[in-house]
Amino acid sequence: MHRLTQAILRDRLTPGQAAAARARSEAILAASHPGDIADPATWPRWAQLMPHLMVADLAATDSPGLRWLACDACYYLLVRGNTRVLHDFGSGLRQLWRDRLGDDHEHMREIANSLAQALVLMGRYAEARDLDQDTLDRNRRILGEDHLNTLGAANSLVHDLLLLEEVQAARDLDQDTLDRRRRILGEDHPDTLISANNLAADQHALDVAPL
Secondary structure (H helix, E strand, C coil): CCHHHHHHHHHCCCHHHHHHHHHHHHHHHHHCCCCCCCCHHHHHHHHHHHHHHHHCCHHHCCCHHHHHHHHHHHHHHHHCCCHHHHHHHHHHHHHHHHHHHCCCCHHHHHHHHHHHHHHHHCCCHHHHHHHHHHHHHHHHHHCCCCCHHHHHHHHHHHHHHHHCCCHHHHHHHHHHHHHHHHHHHCCCCHHHHHHHHHHHHHHHHHHHCCC
């Protein structure tokens, strides 16, 4: 719908009607989630949904479903390689949501994770590291050190540290993550094996590094 038409319709609604119309439109948007972003079959539906999501008043929404949809949209932009759009969209959301939700909110931490990945792709490794460190610290405090989301955040930070050639710090964090994943998930879980492989790579990098 053209924005002028939207403005005319909004002007003719009472506050109660406007609130009801907003709630209905947000419910429709949230229910339109295309599905698993890792499945390319969902990408055409994501592409159709994005223009509507971009013009939605996401800053003012009280709908958790719509906020999760916005978070998932960031991952869609990431897998499609739309790094600049992701950065601008995610940064805008993070600024708008901060006052209403606070930095500890799960949607804020989710957006921060997407933004950090965008910063890595833009070559801004130090900024990505600082953002991922902040997310890891918050997850540890809010979810606990053994929570799977906390361990995932640790894995993201390791990637940043390696890009910055902070290998010893990466190795120490990988060792801690591996120990926790072995205890929680078991020796043969794919995430445990990834951590074991990461730790071996870290140790090799330290062994061959010039003195």
